[in-house]
Amino acid sequence: MKCFSRYLPYLFRPPSTILSSSCHTEADIISTVEFNSTGELLATGDKGGRVVVFQREQESKNQPHRRGEYNVYSTFQSHEPEFDYLKSLEIEEKINKIRWLPQQNAAYFLLSTNDKTVKLWKISERDKRPEGYNLKDEDGRIRDPTTITALRVPVLRPMDLMVEATPRRVFSNAHTYHINSISVNSDYETYMSTDDLRINLWHLEITNRSFNIVDIKPANMEELTEVITAAEFHPNQCNTFVYSSSKGSIRLCDMRAAALCDNHSKFFEEPEDPSNRSFFSEIISSISDVKFSHSGRYLMTRDYLTVKVWDLNMESKPLETYQVHDYLRSKLCSLYENDCIFDKFECVWNGTDSVLMTGSYNNFFRMFDRNTKRDVTLEASRENSKPRAILKPRKVCVGGKRRKDEISVDSLDFSKKILHTAWHPSENIIAVAATNNLYIFQDKVN
């Protein structure tokens, strides 16, 4: 099991925060974290509709120990609160998901979405500017034509690097319900957006049209029994995608089979264990996140208490099941009362699909090594955050004697939850969002 050191503790606070470090505004709560396909950039979205992009410093020979810090690269307001006048509903500006597009030129592109609208943002650098115009001077003022005696050709001169983000596409008015996922297709031309009942397929260039490929809305809403909770395209096969449901099932669909993919090609569901039945069985079986492995061979799903790995070739049961915080099983009623049972945890694969990571409460996050079957609980907290410190594994005491350094279940702080994490696509660098703080941890460097 790799050791993770807190090499560089990035405690991220948005520039607009003027409160002290002990408190924070709700708008600063990070709602999504995503590395781009090379890992050079890391994007975070927050409840206030802002996106902050970090860029990794190039390794320099002068400072070899500062291997690749992440610094703020760009900040922009992606979504604003809106009001739906027809339904008298406010549309939150919270960024639900960010997905990067693969880089095809010097600019970076990402998709960000709130509950209703997806936007394509272009992030580009500008480090030169033209100088020497004839009709206007350097300040932009129009020159008096009578003073112009000669012509000159404007030239590009270097300037301070400026990173600007511009919205290139706005994909709106396609979702009646709240968007929970977006996923870019491996064809790099299309992507899908998913709400509670429908999945729409878009072309990145076309904003006034989308195709509905999944629709599980019943004719009579009284018959509604399940909703879509997440969806993702296969990493290699551009015709394949999966979507998970609130009933704990995953459906794999093939877009070649039909225009409307209501009929699944594969159906993954594990029969419920009757001995664990409770009032809240349905809630805890609802899948909060689904992720393909990088290889495309496996699926990972996260429900409230477990992480499961599925083999695409075996629908009857998961290949592996990992308990994230089974000690909460006896506390489901309290967690229901304080709404924690509805928390949607995400899960991520590492670059080689050998380690899984997901969050928990008390700012704990868990990693599971699929090969050694070992797992570790780590904590993202300021107290642990000394530079170069190695994260100490934590342990939750589930009863009986509590050893020193262990924390008992009742002492867990359920307001400190880690819902969003990200893993660098090729290196052992992880980004962990703890409420309004972003922690970036790197593997121990020798």
Place this chain on the structure above:
Amino acid sequence: MEYKVEAHRIMSISLGKIYNSRVQRGGIKLHKNLLVSLVLRSARQVYLSDYYGGVCLNAQHVEAKEWELMDGDQEKLIPASEESLPSTTACDQTEAAEVPEAPQPEETDSSLAVEGPEDPCEAVEGPEDTSSTEPQAEQESSSSVDSTCDVSVPSPVVSEPQCEAKQATVSSLDCETDANLAMSAEGNSHQPPKAHSCSNRKRSAEKKASHGSPVKRTKVTSSNADEEEAEEMDTSNVSNLITIFGSSFSGLLSKDNSEPEAETDESDSGSGQICCDQMLKNLNPWNTAIVAF
């Protein structure tokens, strides 16, 4: 029984959540409300199922019958087919091997359920004098149940949940018709229903006195201050929330939403009737809202 108390508490909490979701920023979250409604349904089934596992199997059947017979004038209410049989823990909690009696065919809106000795707290009360349509039948069934005392009465119990949750509603409905308006306007003030719930409880206490001690004990349990608060919350929310619940998702009400309003005029009619009336009356506007949503 304790799990009944627990089930009731969970129902109250669930209703509160559904209510609060309406004022949350960003609109109603379909997923969360669906989950809450599932919990509400489970809790309700546990509350109803009682007795032991066998009842669970019959519960749906019983429920179906009970719904059907709810007020002759009302349309048959049949639980949605999706409403799965309660496989909740309560079912597994075989309190006592009490054989459920055949479902009581009479209308049971306001009948009192008397539970077997192993579940003295299970008895549920409804304002008995409010059952106008079939008071005789109800009392007969109640008394028969009373006498046997070891027979679960699924039907009355089944009606109980609506009544239990809607007792205050019922009482408020009983007392004032304009409570209908108050309740149909979701989110309205809670005061009028609350007042009524208290009166309802008094009435229930009266009823209770007329029955055996098991019933009395039950009522004491359910009349705890805590639960009263919960029921008061239920009172204010119940009609709205049950309506929301019933109309949005399967399980509580039949799909036949066209509910005649004839019953609402009967101030003293069975509480269950008025419950359903009220619920169903509110269904249509909410249906529209749900559809729009």
